[in-house]
Amino acid sequence: xxxxxxxxxxxxxxxxxxxxxxxxxxxxxxxxxxxxxxxxxxxxxxxxxxxxxxxxxxxxxxxxxxxxxxxxxxxxxxxxxxxxxxxxxxxxxxxxxxxxxxxxxxxxxxxxxxxxxxxxxxxxxxxxxxxxxxxxxxxxxxxxxxxxxxxxxxxxxxxxxxxxxxxxxxxxxxxxxxxxxxxxxxxxxxxxxxxxxxxxxxxxxxxxxxxxxxxxxxxxxxxxxxxxxxxxxxxxxxxxxxxxxxxxxxxxxxxxxxxxxxxxxxxxxxxxxxxxxxxxxxxxxxxxxxxxxx
Ligand SMILES: Nc1nc2c(ncn2[C@@H]2O[C@H](COP(=O)(O)OP(=O)(O)OP(=O)(O)O)[C@@H](O)[C@H]2O)c(=O)[nH]1
Ligand SMILES: [Mg+2]
Numbered sequence: 001x002x003x004x005x006x007x008x009x010x011x012x013x014x015x016x017x018x019x020x021x022x023x024x025x026x027x028x029x030x031x032x033x034x035x036x037x038x039x040x041x042x043x044x045x046x047x048x049x050x051x052x053x054x055x056x057x058x059x060x061x062x063x064x065x066x067x068x069x070x071x072x073x074x075x076x077x078x079x080x081x082x083x084x085x086x087x088x089x090x091x092x093x094x095x096x097x098x099x100x101x102x103x104x105x106x107x108x109x110x111x112x113x114x115x116x117x118x119x120x121x122x123x124x125x126x127x128x129x130x131x132x133x134x135x136x137x138x139x140x141x142x143x144x145x146x147x148x149x150x151x152x153x154x155x156x157x158x159x160x161x162x163x164x165x166x167x168x169x170x171x172x173x174x175x176x177x178x179x180x181x182x183x184x185x186x187x188x189x190x191x192x193x194x195x196x197x198x199x200x201x202x203x204x205x206x207x208x209x210x211x212x213x214x215x216x217x218x219x220x221x222x223x224x225x226x227x228x229x230x231x232x233x234x235x236x237x238x239x240x241x242x243x244x245x246x247x248x249x250x251x252x253x254x255x256x257x258x259x260x261x262x263x264x265x266x267x268x269x270x271x272x273x274x275x276x277x278x279x280x281x282x283x284x285x286x287x288x289x290x291x292x293x294x
Pocket of ligand 1: 125126145
């Protein structure tokens with residue numbers, strides 16, 4: 001099944017943001033640490049021109065720590081970009097982000113000269129959660145499904161920083177279906193636009209190749225079955241996703257598996273990693289080369 005999801009509010013929001021970005025000093029792009037490349041909206045590069053950008057690898061608590069380190073190194077090779085892994089729910093983590101904003105634009109953040117920060121990203125990466133933690137109170141609506149925020153909002157942190165929360169924005173043509181499936185597996189695509197069985201099988205197949213030991217531990221197996229379909233059936237049996245006659249309800253099993261994966265119950269996993277820095281790669285190519293492993 002081909003995945004495409006671009007609700008009407010996204011196009012309008014993008015136009016507004018392209019305009020608003022002119023009066024912004026630094027952009028925080030909130031990425032999902034488990035899939036930083038796929039969860040990055042390439043339209044931002046055009047919109048931001050040369051403005052500094054902080055890539056927040058959020059949901060760090062759910063991602064494979066070694067792979068996240070590799071992503072930070074990858075982003076630090078880009079001009080005018082720095083990267084920081086964090087969990088947006090943790091106040092201690094977000095304090096580091098404030099320091100980074102101040103360091104990035106040291107000439108702003110004084111009375112009459114606020115440091116103007118836009119929080120940008122695709123749906124469900126944790127933008128509103130980050131804003132609430134930074135503000136120390138619940139200002140922005142948060143939810144465990146994509147497209148919770150549908151219009152922008154400004155928040156004065158009273159420390160010289162003014163934040164703009166924005167709706168999660170995707171791109172109209174999802175030509176790369178590997179990216180679309182990774183986004184769907186992470187929870188960034190609306191449920192109405194995906195088939196849980198297809199996405200569940202995709203994610204199970206990846207997990208069987210990349211993190212078989214985590215599957216064995218979670219579903220109490222010494223060996224894994226040969227195929228993703230058999231694996232989903234096994235998971236369905238363990239999670240009690242049955243229909244009349246004791247048959248497995250594969251659709252429900254796939255949905256339950258995705259819920260577990262997204263919540264980190266299977267373990268900390270990353271869905272893609274950057275290519276290791278190899279000395280044979282020319283520096284300019286090296287900066288853009290990112291290999292997708294799913
Ligand atoms: N495990 C974990 N969950 C997080 C983290 N940050 C946010 N979440 C959860 O991710 C879900 C989405 O968070 P939101 O803050 O609503 O995401 P958003 O980017 O504002 O989403 P849209 O408004 O739809 O674009 C919520 O269930 C949050 O609790 C994090 O660091 N770790
Ligand atoms: Mg939001």
